[in-house]
Amino acid sequence: MNPLLMTDGYKTGHHLMYPDNTTLVYSNFTPRSIKYAPKGCIGVISFGQQMTIKQIHDAFEKEFFSRPKDEVCGEMKKELSLYLNTDYDVTHFEKLHDLGYLPIAVKAITEGTLVPVKIPVLTIYNTHPEFSWITNYLETIISNMLWKPMTSATIAYQYRKVLTSWMEKTDKERAWFIDWQGHDFSMRGMDSIDATISSGLGHATSFMGSDSLPVIHGARKYYGTQDFIVGSVNATEHSVMCAGGKEDEIETFRRLLNKFPTGILSVVSDTWDLWKVCTEHVVTLKEEILARNGKLVIRPDSGDPVDIICGTYQAQTIPENIKPLTPSEKGVIELLWDVFGGTVNEQGYKVLDSHIGAIYGDSITIDRADQICGRLEAKGFASTNIVLGVGSFTYQYNTRDTFGFAMKATYVEVTEQVGTSIGEVGTMNAPKVIGREIFKDPITDDGTKKSATGLLSVQKDEAGNLVLHDKVDWNAVQVGELKDIYFNGTFMNQVTLDEIRNKIKALI
Helix, strand or coil: CCHHHCCCHHHHHHHHCCCCCEEEEEEEEEECCCCCCCCCCCEEECCCHHHHHHHHHHHHHHHHHCCCHHHHHHHHHHHHHHHHCCCCCCHHHHHHHHHCCCCEEEEEECCCCEEECCCCCEEEEECCHHHCHHHHHCHHHHHHHHHHHHHHHHHHHHHHHHHHHHHHHHCHHHHHHHHHHEEECCHHHCCCHHHHHHHHHHHHCCCCEECCCHHHHHHHHHHCCCCCCCECCEECCHHHHHHCCHHHHHHHHHHHHHHCCEEEEEEECCCCCHHHHHHHHHHHCHHHHHHCEEEEEEECCCCCHHHHHHCCCCCCCCCCCCCCCCHHHHCHHHHHHHHHCEEECCCCCEEECCCEEEEECCCCCHHHHHHHHHHHHHCCECHHHEEEEECHHHHCCCCHHHCCEEEEEEEEEEEEEEEEECHHHCEEEEEEEEEEECCCCCCCCCCCCCCCCCEEEEEECCCCCEEEEEEECHHHHCCCCEEEEEECCEECCCCCHHHHHHHHHHHC
16 A cells, blocks of 8 residues: 555645745654553553554555555545545645655653553654654654554553462462463454454563464564564364264363373363263363373363353352352362462462463453452462453553553754845845744643643653653653654664563563
């Protein structure tokens, strides 16, 4: 697609609407609110700017600058003339093509940083006076591409915080497990492959487990990852279980155990009767399971995840006169403990035998993850007995408003002609650059949409907190936490996925 079409329709006339001789437009992309954010979120994880700018750069290189000017600008003239019912002038597009690169400077907060709301995570301005229109022409595509990876990275971070807090309470010996406890199951529920990459990479900033294979491509292309990115295990789906027949389900389990004698094998176990699997099949197959050099993972896939994993009976002690608990009252983890046992760690919590485990991957949310870990702890089980598959129920039920992201201009420069006395030569015109600090503050708004003013700089205070300074000069713009990542077609200060992961781990 011609990248000049990757914008809102009203952008196509803005180059004529700025004051005459506007030579610079400076804008920022900022999370403005956590009103609709998941519980516990106090800011956003800076993530995705490098990927987003690379995507925009690649689109312009391939579909605009590398195509003949008459062809690519002629396309815009035809389409916009039809769209606006006028003879659309594409001179400004032709000049951009002649220039041969995107004349913009982009700065960003280092990816992996936790950024409070109202602090810009990206700034952008044009570097050539003839192309002040390009800054906000790119607003739509930046917003379109950037809000999702940053939102998903922030939500993944919140999952990691919750899971880490329960691990520290119940199973510090297996702190490594956190890298794998949140597993990306979201691809089938995302709206496109691009969304899978952007959101899936956001998940991968906090976790190593993922079934979204396009994430591998995205990490290599946009974050230069050469080695390991994400991983998973051999796992069945319902078609596999159904193909073996309901009456012969235990033989399907046995066949799979024999076919995969080592490593982790995840078997979806609620195709028909989850409780039969947990109380009969695994009992019959116990010795075969224990003889494997690996772990069999039981995967429920329906019902209330908290109750399925933890059981519906929540009392910590069972009165003598109560009848034996049913499988659904016990839940999957306790049922597996009844069959396989395990160990009690130094913190006093039960950890299942290493040959058996469980994963749940349907309708998981941050709140449900917290409830699952809390209910397991109350029953004396370590939170690390369960892996959670985090899917589109978490990552697709979000919008740009989840963190109130918006890109707004806060500064412009207008070049004016003024009279200058030049001796006997007389009066000549010389240009004078006038900087104008601009902002928005709607009287009908609750303050969420109020923007910063003028040029911006983000600094750390004595406590290490990020603080926004607006109305600064160009010298202040060049220092601080907003680092150059792109200038006139050239990338700089690139980061890797591992660097981002390490920064996020250090936050917790």
